[in-house]
Amino acid sequence: MAVMEAAAITARFLSPNPNSTxxxxxxxxxxxPQQPRSFAVRCLQSPAPGSPLSCSAVxxxxxxxxxxxxxxxxxxxxxxxxxxxxxxPEPLDRVxxxxxxxASLPAFPDVARIxxxxxxxxxxxxxxxxxxxxxxxxxxxxxxxxxxxxxxCACLISVLDGALPEEVLEVRPEDFSDLxxxxxxAKAPSRVNTWHxxxxxxxxxxxxxxxxxxxxxxxxxxxxxxxxxxxxxAKGSYAEAQAMFLSPDESKIKELVNVxxxxxxxxxxxxxxDPEVQGILTAAQKLWPHIHISDSLVMADRAVKMAEAxxxxxxxxxxDFMSENVRAIxxxxxxEKVGVYRMSDELIGCSLADAAASPSYMQFLExxxxxxxxxxxxxxxxxxxxxxxxxxxxxxxxxxxxxxVQTILQAFSQVRDLNVWYGPDSYMGANIAELFRQMADMTDxxxxxxxxxxxxxxxxxxxxxxxxxxxxxxxxxDMFGHEVVERIKELYCxxxxxxxxxxxGEMFSLAMEAKRRGMGVVGSTQNILNFIKTRxxxxxxxxxxxxxxxxxxxxxxxxxxxxxxVRELLCxxxxxxxxxxxxxxxxxxxxxxxTSVDGSQDVxxxxxxxxSKLVVVPGVVAGEGCSIHGGCASCPYMKMNTLKSLxxxxxxxxxxxxxxxxxxxxxxxxxxxxxxxxADVGCEPILHMRHFQATGKLPEKxxxxxxxxx
Numbered sequence: 001m002a003v004m005e006a007a008a009i010t011a012r013f014l015s016p017n018p019n020s021t022x023x024x025x026x027x028x029x030x031x032x033p034q035q036p037r038s039f040a041v042r043c044l045q046s047p048a049p050g051s052p053l054s055c056s057a058v059x060x061x062x063x064x065x066x067x068x069x070x071x072x073x074x075x076x077x078x079x080x081x082x083x084x085x086x087x088x089p090e091p092l093d094r095v096x097x098x099x100x101x102x103a104s105l106p107a108f109p110d111v112a113r114i115x116x117x118x119x120x121x122x123x124x125x126x127x128x129x130x131x132x133x134x135x136x137x138x139x140x141x142x143x144x145x146x147x148x149x150x151x152x153c154a155c156l157i158s159v160l161d162g163a164l165p166e167e168v169l170e171v172r173p174e175d176f177s178d179l180x181x182x183x184x185x186a187k188a189p190s191r192v193n194t195w196h197x198x199x200x201x202x203x204x205x206x207x208x209x210x211x212x213x214x215x216x217x218x219x220x221x222x223x224x225x226x227x228x229x230x231x232x233x234a235k236g237s238y239a240e241a242q243a244m245f246l247s248p249d250e251s252k253i254k255e256l257v258n259v260x261x262x263x264x265x266x267x268x269x270x271x272x273x274d275p276e277v278q279g280i281l282t283a284a285q286k287l288w289p290h291i292h293i294s295d296s297l298v299m300a301d302r303a304v305k306m307a308e309a310x311x312x313x314x315x316x317x318x319x320d321f322m323s324e325n326v327r328a329i330x331x332x333x334x335x336e337k338v339g340v341y342r343m344s345d346e347l348i349g350c351s352l353a354d355a356a357a358s359p360s361y362m363q364f365l366e367x368x369x370x371x372x373x374x375x376x377x378x379x380x381x382x383x384x385x386x387x388x389x390x391x392x393x394x395x396x397x398x399x400x401x402x403x404x405v406q407t408i409l410q411a412f413s414q415v416r417d418l419n420v421w422y423g424p425d426s427y428m429g430a431n432i433a434e435l436f437r438q439m440a441d442m443t444d445x446x447x448x449x450x451x452x453x454x455x456x457x458x459x460x461x462x463x464x465x466x467x468x469x470x471x472x473x474x475x476x477x478d479m480f481g482h483e484v485v486e487r488i489k490e491l492y493c494x495x496x497x498x499x500x501x502x503x504x505g506e507m508f509s510l511a512m513e514a515k516r517r518g519m520g521v522v523g524s525t526q527n528i529l530n531f532i533k534t535r536x537x538x539x540x541x542x543x544x545x546x547x548x549x550x551x552x553x554x555x556x557x558x559x560x561x562x563x564x565x566v567r568e569l570l571c572x573x574x575x576x577x578x579x580x581x582x583x584x585x586x587x588x589x590x591x592x593x594x595t596s597v598d599g600s601q602d603v604x605x606x607x608x609x610x611x612s613k614l615v616v617v618p619g620v621v622a623g624e625g626c627s628i629h630g631g632c633a634s635c636p637y638m639k640m641n642t643l644k645s646l647x648x649x650x651x652x653x654x655x656x657x658x659x660x661x662x663x664x665x666x667x668x669x670x671x672x673x674x675x676x677x678x679a680d681v682g683c684e685p686i687l688h689m690r691h692f693q694a695t696g697k698l699p700e701k702x703x704x705x706x707x708x709x710x
Contacts, residue, residue: 074163074171081155098151105154108143115547115578120494121197121519124149125544128198130205132213138168138206142198152194160202165210173199196517201494219490222551224584225559227566238585242559245279252280252643257287259650266290266306267646268299268326269317271525271558272638277317278560280643293561295525296322296380297400300329307335313653314340316665317641319350323665324384328683331667341649343641345662350637352502355472356382356390356424364469368394368421373706375411377404377422378685381474384668388682392672394421395705396685397698401501402524405432406451407692412462413453414698415706422468428501429468431508431522436463438512473502474635480507480553484586492551492584496520496535498528499553507553525558532562532581536569539579549582555635556585 088094112129119126124146131139140161142153156176160168176195211218223236225243234243260267269281271293278293285291290311292302296318303314303326314330316323320342327340342348355361356378368374376396378387390396399407399422408420422429436459439447444455480503488497488510497520499511514520521531532550539546552559566581645663652660668678691699 074159074167075175077159078171078175081159095148098155099147100151101154101158102147102151105143105150105157106141108141112141113143115545115580118546119198119201120496120547120549121517122149122194123538125542126153126198128153128201128205130202130209132165132209136164136210136213137162138165138209140202149194153198156195156198156202165206168206169203171199171203197494197519204493207490219487221491222487222584222586224549224582225563226580226582227563227570228578228580229570232563236585238556238587242275242556242585245275246560246563248276248279248283253283253287256280256643256647256650257284259647260284260288260290263650263653264310264312265650265653266303266309266311266314267292267317268303268306268314268322269293269641270299270319270322270638271295271529271561272555272635273317273557273560273641274639274643275557275560277641277643277646278557281317282560282564295400295402296325297402297524298526300326303330303340304333304335307333307338312338313650314338315343315646315649316340317343317646319348319353319637320665321350321353321381321383324668325380325686327665327667328384328679329686331679332683332687339653339655340665341653341660341663342665343645343649343663345660346640348637348640350381350474352379352381352425352472352474353383353386355469356386358471360471361386361424361469362389362393364421364423365390365393368419368467371419372708373415373417374419374421375415375702375706377407377411377420379404379423379425379428380686380689382424384682385670385678386682387685388672388676388678391681391685392674392676395702397688397692397702398685399689400524401428402527403689403693404428404501405435407689408432408462408466409451409454410692410696411698412458412465413451414703417465418706419465419467420462422466424469424472425474425502426468426470426472427474427504427508429470430505431501431503433463433466433468434505434508435512436466480504480586482506485510488551488586492549495549495551495584496531497551497553498522498531500525500528500555503553511553525554528552528554528558529561529565533565533569536566536579536581540569540573540575540577543575543577545578547580547582549584551584551586553586555638556587557635557638559583559585 085094085097088097108127108129113127117127117129119128122144124144126144126149127142129141133139138160140157142150142157144150144153160171173196176199208218221235223234223239225239226233226235232243232246234240259265267281267290269278269292273281273293281291281293285293290306290309292298292306294302299316299318299322303316306314307330314326316326323340323342330336330338330340365376368376374394376390376394377399378390378396380398380400387396387398397407397411404422408422411420412418422432439450439454440456440459440463442456447454447456447459480499485506488507497511497514499507499520499522501508501523503511508522511520511522515522521527535548535550539548552562562583570579570581649660649663655661655664668682670678672678672681688699688702691697691702
């Protein structure tokens with residue numbers, strides 16, 4: 001079987017790619033032994049008695065290369081390599097062969113062991129240098145502080161060194177997963193990751209080098225912030241506009257803390273907040289403990305804890321459904337006397353919440369109500385009124401981007417022949433369906449690690465009974481479409497990729513692929529923050545010079561919390577290693593709003609003097625920061641929460657003259673079509689989610705509602 005598989009792989013490798021369009025000049029020049037360091041087919045060790053195997057394509061520092069095959073040279077070499085390792089039945093023999101490959105690598109110069117040559121994502125340190133010779137052929141050199149990883153590098157170099165650029169680029173990462181090198185399952189994640197991370201770095205640097213040789217202008221990078229122990233470097237005007245608020249004015253911090261302490265005010269704010277407000281709140285947390293910045297799920301919970309600690313008022317910096325949730329949850333917890341205030345006297349909307357309040361969404365739920373047994377899984381980013389109306393039509397549970405997959409899987413495991421209706425985020429719904437389609441191709445063991453009650457048959461069965469709303473999205477996450485994804489592939493394919501579950505399918509697929517090899521995360525804003533912190537902590541534990549690059553696939557306002565967390569970790573231990581974290585904003589470098597010194601265009605006059613030095617701020621004006629496929633890097637609704645509003649509300653408390661009545665998060669006095677309180681019915685899906693989070697199971701009350709049991 002192994003020989004047949006290897007033969008099939010080799011046959012596939014020898015077939016040239018009909019869609020490739022290499023440079024004609026490079027195609028005419030086949031590689032010859034022109035370099036002092038060359039690579040050849042060389043015996044690694046004497047073959048075992050009776051073994052048909054005699055040699056392998058491995059790195060050699062002194063032998064001349066053989067004449068290349070007329071086409072598909074790297075894939076031909078890879079086929080032989082696969083054949084060789086398949087022919088070794090014992091794991092120990094494969095380990096010895098890999099270590100022999102490692103020993104064959106020429107010495108890597110010390111001057112090349114620099115962060116710029118590091119391969120990101122490998123547990124071991126890996127260095128890679130790439131050059132092109134006068135014939136247009138690619139030359140690679142590599143090294144690692146791990147002998148196993150060094151062996152992998154040797155195998156990759158034996159396959160790709162001396163090949164044409166288009167031949168290097170046509171090799172697929174999954175081709176190397178067929179190499180069962182050290183006796184582990186052929187597709188063991190740690191092994192696939194090493195092949196993949198080094199290979200895509202080879203391919204990325206090949207593209208860049210050939211573009212430079214051919215005189216093509218480089219693709220402009222996205223703006224970014226580089227965070228180190230010595231400070232922050234901003235690359236691009238958008239990043240500069242973000243960075244200017246990371247070290248806020250001490251007088252503004254003191255002013256805010258004084259009024260919060262005096263009036264006993266707690267503050268809950270979303271990650272997507274205005275950068276000026278976030279910078280001041282982050283600094284103020286050290287002086288006043290009742291300030292919390294998080295995703296929408298945690299905001300109401302922290303408000304309850306603040307009320308328990310004696311806060312008499314809660315200010316909510318977010319959109320209106322967040323202040324509604326805080327008000328309702330406080331009431332449920334018995335804190336009706338605690339005041340809750342929004343940060344605007346106008347409505348603070350949300351494109352997702354608006355989509356769920358539309359007639360078409362109600363029609364979606366009416367279809368669900370006529371298809372029992374059904375469960376409505378509604379995203380938390382919706383109004384309390386929508387949750388209430390939905391729950392009366394069909395049993396409903398709230399979800400977040402971090403628990404939606406487990407919620408749906410658990411529901412299918414508890415109710416036979418269940419139909420699940422998810423909404424309102426169409427991208428998230430499509431991504432969930434795609435995730436389940438990928439799970440259907442996993443082994444039962446792999447699926448059970450995700451959810452113990454499921455296997456391939458159950459996943460395939462539930463796919464037919466999962467439906468999602470088709471007409472709702474977040475204006476921010478909508479921007480991560482084709483244009484952005486193509487630039488990420490070109491410039492950041494070897495970086496860590498983060499993506500919110502609300503992004504379009506292309507970005508989702510890219511981040512999921514990165515996630516499978518330990519280089520990415522898909523989930524909530526908190527999941528993204530935790531991922532960055534974990535990768536940084538791993539680098540700190542290695543205690544060697546490193547540069548970690550993260551593409552931020554969500555709203556750029558989250559960077560304040562990321563910078564604060566990164567700074568805290570970097571300062572938490574003494575180290576001689578130079579470790580930097582780069583946060584990349586996948587937006588246009590000029591994704592900024594013009595402003596004037598007098599604070600026009602919605603910029604507070606309190607920061608006018610600062611802005612006289614920098615005449616741009618991150619924001620959404622006239623479509624800047626948007627991709628050609630729609631959507632913007634900064635949420636216009638979240639930016640309605642200003643420092644000026646926060647100070648004004650706090651200073652007016654208690655509101656004896658109703659001066660700030662328009663800012664108060666009012667209670668729902670309305671009733672549902674069945675005459676029940678909107679607040680009571682709307683809270684029930686949230687409480688169902690709380691039960692699921694605490695126990696891992698849907699509550700019995702919800703199950704009975706689904707089954708129609710009174």
